[in-house]
Amino acid sequence: MKDAVDTPEERSAGLKGMGCARKRVEDVRFTQGKGNYVDDIKLDGMLFGDFVRSPYAHARVVSINAEAALALPGVVAVLTAADLAPLGLHWMPTLAGDKQMVLADGKVLFQGQEVAYVIAEDRYIAADAVELVEVEYEELPVVVDPFKALEPDAPVLREDIAGKMEGAHGPRRHNNHIFTWEQGDKDATEAVLAEADVVAEEMIYYHRTHPCPLETCGCVASMDKVTGKLTLWGTFQAPHAVRTVAALISGIAEHNIRVISPDIGGGFGNKVGVYPGYVCSIVGSIVTGKPVKWIEDRMENLMSTAFARDYWMQGKIAATKEGKITGLWCHTTADHGGFDACADPTKFPAGFMNICTGSYDIPVAYLAVDGVYTNKAPGGVAYRCSFRVTEAAYFIERMIEVLAIKLNMDAAELRRINFIKADQFPYQSALGWEYDSGDYHTAWDKALKAVDYEGLRAEQAQRVEEFKAGKTRKLMGIGLTHFTEIVGAGPVKNCDILGLGMFDSCEIRIHPTGSAIARLGTISQGQGHATTFAQIIASEIGIPADDITLEEGDTDTAPYGLGTYGSRSTPVAGAATAMAARKIRAKAQMIAAYLLEVHDDDVEFDIDRFVVKGAPERFKTMKEIAFAAYNQAIPGLEPGLEAVSYYDPPNMTYPFGAYICVADVDVDTGEVGIRSFYALDDCGTRINPMIIEGQVHGGLTEALAIALGQEIAYDDMGNVKTGTLMDFFLPTAWETPNYTTDHTVTPSPHHPIGAKGVGESPNVGGVPAFSNAVHDAFRPFGLTQSHMPHDHWRVWKTANKLGLHG
Amino acid sequence: MIPAGFEYHRPTDVASAIEILKTHGDEARVVAGGHSLIPMMKLRMADLAHLIDLQDIASLKGIEIGADSVSIGAMVTQHELITHAGLHEALPIMREAALQIADPQVRYVGTVGGNVANGDPGNDMPGLMQCLDATYVIEGAEGTRRVKARDFYQSAYFTDREEDEILTRIEIARLPAETGHAYEKQKRKIGDYATAACGALVTMQGGTCTAASVAMTNLSDTPVWSEEAGAALVGTSCGPDAVAAAVAACLEAINPTEDNRGPVEFKRHVAGVIIRRAIERAVSRA
Structure with a gap:
């Protein structure tokens, strides 16, 4: 028998369990063009929906005339708000406790807003019909600046709630004000600021951008009038939540709704929310009795589905003259667009922005966030980050640099003397979080040594001399970041979305021959769940990862869960996977003991088998146990070998990392060349090093894009200036620098396998690293702060203002 | 991003293509690679009833x-x-x-x-x-x-x-063997149009410039060839002063406009850098 002769190392390697750089099983179909995305779904008699969208950012809709469109052969219906109103579906609830127009109800609030929904026999006819719908608008004054939106005489954007001074998150003080969210101790913080040796103050703007997944949003809705069952395929990062929300707003019983997320071509937060296209497609299918498909084009995606960031963060940081931080104050003005459709846990209207004390032991802090309506698209999703964590990380990592300038200190040393120490964990932050674990000094020292930080500073000083002597026109910047994330939402006691608790789940069934299927409440959009979650099971149960099928995304088969975003899959569903596997292992232990005719306590788990303690030649493999579980009558045990776990995490996880970017900045052309980028990530236990590395490379490239040019920009009329990939910066391989990845491992003490999540770290930590590099290049010439994105002309402008163009 | 309907023609000789153009007037356009026209049609900014594909014309x-x-x-x-x-x-x-x-x-x-x-x-x-x-x-x-x-x-x-x-x-x-060349382009990313671009050809014989040609892209509403820039180089050794004079002549000839790449002041500055780099590199290769 082969099992008897393999060494333990061989048996362990054969499982391809945790720690193995297992190749992604998903890639076989993706690299062969055999993925199955929403737009690949074709049903008999399927119709196509397309939107008439507003060309104006703020206008009254005077009239809609669909006669010419309806007269076009092949056009089946044109829906307007008037058609949806009798169903109560002309507005829909947002994830943030606000409501949003499904179709323009009397007015429009942003360019690209959905005004009418055309349904036709094919997408070409639908596109032609969109052109034929005549909409008469009366333009209204446009507000694109959130500060101007709060001025006393600003136009009222949301007439539906005009005068309502109580919102979903407390009092509103202005018709364009959504909420104020306060955390920490205001009085104590202001007292510290008043008495501090040094206070650095700066406005840090994190501009509006967009997740821009390669696949845009879309769905196919199919209402079977015979069974009364609605099937909805879509680009959903949270299919179960979509089912529940659809049941609540449509009145269709939840058991009659099946939501399926097929392959998803990237989400990055863009596919968390519910969009008018989904609602209109469902209504369209109910009205026509036929399946209706809706797929956004790229411009629609950039213009109307969820944006990210757009935070104006006014900061004050207090310190002793030696550099010990004594307090942090932040007031954020958050531009939410026309509707508050942020994807945040209900109790957190500004997400986890209160992680903005970062990696530092700051004794007292205060944060206030004002949410504001403007004539821009709604959204505010977590673009490859946990809720508003990247804004928080950017804020504190810029404030540290600003403080270093004020103190005339080295920014690496300033960080070091303020880090939370390893023996302070679990650490209670001034803004209310309990950091589970960390070892920042070790990571920081390893990073500085790896890049030869001292050497880089010496080279930089020399470069400044050469620049001043006219020998070069390129400056050198060293961008430092030590970020701490808060991911894995989250404990049901304080994290829910629309009342749905943010636990997650895994169900595992072992087949009689020892292979398995596992289903989870999450949904991969490129993260490689089918690869990594099988590895957790392989290590926990001892059956090869290659023998485990992993399924997600079908609400009729998968256990209920809240989906994939905010780096929550591994911290929550990954924990559920380990817990379900352990239930199976416990039963397997009883079966093994019975088969080996010893007491349960006399066998122990050994890689892929249970062995009799002290007699390793006596064992039963998991394969044998699985067969016996189904086919042998075992007294006191039900047949079968399966388990389900619903995991409610006791705490968030707190991944961290140390990133160092070296950039060369051409003061004449404004070009920023990334010479090197070192990324050390500590995501706790590492499940698949290759997938981690891939995640870090991808996230850093998004961070590069955001820091150096990617934005959703509006002109004063509320027109989107960056609505195509010509102007919206999506880097290609050509623009992508080389990355050096590294790691330390500080396992999460409360997670079953000690894992923390990694997918979002590189975006969270990467943006400040790239941005700090650009700032650092100009520090010797007096720059304190310049807003992102650092595209050519803005960098040039910085150089120009500093007098570097002679 | 779906174009309006159109009729597709695929002639095999130039005369046939011209005949179709004549028949349909401004309702028809020829398409070569389609990288400009097809997006315009998808955006419905170009609305034409007849598309004449030239790819089967061997000549x-x-x-x-x-x-x-x-x-x-x-x-x-x-x-x-x-x-x-x-x-x-x-x-x-x-x-x-x-x-x-x-x-x-x-x-x-x-x-x-x-x-x-x-x-x-x-x-x-x-x-x-x-x-x-x-x-x-x-x-x-x-x-x-x-x-x-x-x-x-x-x-x-x-x-x-x-x-x-x-x-x-x-x-x-064809150009004399002693001709150096360069095409310099600054762009925001792969696939972008130039913030500023410049082509330069410089012929040097015995250390003296005998011919020079400098032209620029995306710095006016047409391409710009600066006769004065070439003249500033010819007869010189293409030293710093001559190059500066050529760059100055080019900057006289351009008229950039503001767009998402930046305002006019920035573009003029970048143009000066790019033009100088193009000329210097062409000289170095001559």
């Missing part, structure tokens, strides 16, 4: 390297410009410039004829053709005529070509 293809000149068919792709060994030997600036257009996927389909005939000030080839003093061969119902690239462009998207004419070939005289 529009091929690169001919003669003793004194080079002839390039309008349907030659950017990829062919890059990989043609004879062209690289005769006019190395062609490869250098073509490699800076978009990305390999675009260059497999994008054509030199479409690039120069469309009249888009963002396209790189028009400026390059002015730099090279190329001649465009234009065929119409009335026969064949030749127009200098330097005389072809009137304003953005308006050229000397009549609506029922087709640009069929490009003829370029």
